[in-house]
Amino acid sequence: MPITFDEKRKIFKLDTLDSTYAIGIREGYLIHLYYGKKIPDDNLLNLPFRGGFATISPKNVHVDDYKFSLDVQPMEYSCNGSGDYRLAALSIKDSMGRTTTDVRYLDHKIYDGKPKLNGLPATYCNDDSEAQTLELITIDSFTGAKVTLYYTAFANYSVITESVKVENTGKETFEIEKVASCCVNFPSMDYNMINLSGVWSRERRVITRHLAHGIQSVASKRGSSSHNHNPFVALVDDKGGEDFGDAFGFNLVYSGNFSADIETDYLDCTRLVMGINPIDFTWVVEPGDEFQSPEVVMVYSDSGMGKMSRTFHDFYNNNLIRGEWKNKKRPLLINSWEGSGFDFDQETLVRYAKEAKEMGIELLVMDDGWFGHRDSDNSSLGDWFVNEGKLKGGLTKLIERVNAEGIQFGIWYEPEMISEDSELYKAHPDWCVHVEGREQSPARQQFVIDMTRQDVRDCIFNQMYDVLSKNNIAYLKWDYNRAITEPGSALLDARHSKEFFHRFILGTYELMDRITSAFPHILFESCAGGGGRFDAGMLYYMP
Numbered sequence: 001m002p003i004t005f006d007e008k009r010k011i012f013k014l015d016t017l018d019s020t021y022a023i024g025i026r027e028g029y030l031i032h033l034y035y036g037k038k039i040p041d042d043n044l045l046n047l048p049f050r051g052g053f054a055t056i057s058p059k060n061v062h063v064d065d066y067k068f069s070l071d072v073q074p075m076e077y078s079c080n081g082s083g084d085y086r087l088a089a090l091s092i093k094d095s096m097g098r099t100t101t102d103v104r105y106l107d108h109k110i111y112d113g114k115p116k117l118n119g120l121p122a123t124y125c126n127d128d129s130e131a132q133t134l135e136l137i138t139i140d141s142f143t144g145a146k147v148t149l150y151y152t153a154f155a156n157y158s159v160i161t162e163s164v165k166v167e168n169t170g171k172e173t174f175e176i177e178k179v180a181s182c183c184v185n186f187p188s189m190d191y192n193m194i195n196l197s198g199v200w201s202r203e204r205r206v207i208t209r210h211l212a213h214g215i216q217s218v219a220s221k222r223g224s225s226s227h228n229h230n231p232f233v234a235l236v237d238d239k240g241g242e243d244f245g246d247a248f249g250f251n252l253v254y255s256g257n258f259s260a261d262i263e264t265d266y267l268d269c270t271r272l273v274m275g276i277n278p279i280d281f282t283w284v285v286e287p288g289d290e291f292q293s294p295e296v297v298m299v300y301s302d303s304g305m306g307k308m309s310r311t312f313h314d315f316y317n318n319n320l321i322r323g324e325w326k327n328k329k330r331p332l333l334i335n336s337w338e339g340s341g342f343d344f345d346q347e348t349l350v351r352y353a354k355e356a357k358e359m360g361i362e363l364l365v366m367d368d369g370w371f372g373h374r375d376s377d378n379s380s381l382g383d384w385f386v387n388e389g390k391l392k393g394g395l396t397k398l399i400e401r402v403n404a405e406g407i408q409f410g411i412w413y414e415p416e417m418i419s420e421d422s423e424l425y426k427a428h429p430d431w432c433v434h435v436e437g438r439e440q441s442p443a444r445q446q447f448v449i450d451m452t453r454q455d456v457r458d459c460i461f462n463q464m465y466d467v468l469s470k471n472n473i474a475y476l477k478w479d480y481n482r483a484i485t486e487p488g489s490a491l492l493d494a495r496h497s498k499e500f501f502h503r504f505i506l507g508t509y510e511l512m513d514r515i516t517s518a519f520p521h522i523l524f525e526s527c528a529g530g531g532g533r534f535d536a537g538m539l540y541y542m543p
Contacts, residue, residue, distance in 0.1 A: 002153040016038070077138070080177075104139060113128030176282065177281070361407070379419050478512075
């Protein structure tokens with residue numbers, strides 16, 4: 001079985017194809033014991049709990065062992081304010097504004113398969129026999145915060161996924177200030193950190209640096225995963241490379257603000273914490289409510305970065321990407337943007353289709369400029385109805401003519417954006433992301449629409465549905481061309497205002513799920529000014 005529990009030694013062992021992940025219970029705390037090359041059960045006897053400590057390290061009054069201190073233990077899920085001064089995975093503010101958090105083991109469950117994450121993209125099992133899941137249930141008895149760590153070990157891949165759910169079982173409201181999706185400890189600092197950095201049109205440069213004492217991090221606070229830093233980091237043996245050495249890859253299945261932080265301590269040990277960026281994040285949890293984090297996909301390779309990369313590729317193709325297009329060959333397409341920009345009409349596009357057919361191209365995409373009165377980037381985002389002046393005869397007639405040339409038809413949308421010069425903005429200026437009383441910062445001559453609002457999402461969905469349901473559209477390019485500034489919603493009060501960024505991406509996911517479910521035959525492609533939101537969260541909806 002992929003997951004076992006040694007009742008006598010209180011050790012959980014998670015086995016994948018080539019890796020083992022081990023967690024122990026000591027003095028009520030979850031302690032990280034091992035992550036690496038697959039080991040037999042007998043080797044659990046050689047996984048020691050860490051001993052030594054600094055003389056100034058705080059002790060735990062309920063623990064008899066004077067050498068035990070959270071300051072040095074490789075905590076499986078570290079908490080703020082209770083003696084572990086390294087990177088925290090969890091920080092909860094109680095009703096009095098205090099942020100000390102201390103979760104301890106309560107119970108566990110082991111079962112076949114993998115549960116879905118409510119409202120979030122996540123990997124899945126095609127069959128329950130593919131994986132087992134471990135739920136480690138912990139409790140902060142002071143606030144009543146029940147924190148459940150979900151681990152899924154896949155039998156056919158060297159993959160473990162982890163996510164976290166926080167439930168309020170107490171009587172008072174509390175606020176989550178930080179909730180990471182994983183906290184992984186390593187017994188040395190002999191690793192190179194790999195991350196994917198860049199900028200618009202030059203994304204995904206491989207950046208390598210040797211770990212140093214202190215904190216190294218990559219993050220986004222732009223409202224999206226961004227061109228600049230992808231929600232991925234790897235730790236690779238500093239003597240390893242593409243084809244040899246241990247490599248540990250961590251990828252957050254999330255499209256919003258994230259952080260991946262790595263700290264090396266005075267014992268030359270390493271901790272990696274990854275999840276939603278705690279900057280500009282708070283989540284209010286009333287009694288009886290819960291919060292679900294996104295998941296991290298962890299991949300281990302004993303043969304360098306190449307094997308790690310291929311594991312991600314194979315796993316995502318089989319256990320993340322979904323729908324009718326999962327295993328279909330994609331059509332060869334041509335996009336109107338580089339040829340004509342905003343300056344096109346029906347005859348231009350039909351000519352493109354005829355010439356494309358001669359070159360063996362299978363699909364023509366009508367890009368930006370087909371809607372509202374949009375002849376430049378100054379107007380009409382949010383007005384998702386056909387520009388009859390530009391497309392004389394209508395969209396249906398155009399598609400029929402393109403199809404008659406033996407070419408499929410695709411269309412462009414930017415659903416999360418709004419133009420000041422639009423009918424939608426004039427009717428609902430409060431639907432724009434804004435901070436009341438502050439100037440708004442345009443980018444690419446446009447603003448961001450408030451995806452936290454259900455009425456906004458319903459309006460966009462209805463407009464898109466009207467076009468897609470009436471026309472033979474085979475492909476949809478979903479663009480996202482700017483980052484968020486002045487983050488705020490007219491519907492979020494002061495206490496909930498820092499929920500904005502996460503609510504925004506949850507709203508985007510909800511709209512994507514509705515549209516892709518309504519039109520499963522359409523090939524959806526996620527775009528964000530190119531690669532500005534190329535992440536595993538988007539791949540779940542748009543392959």
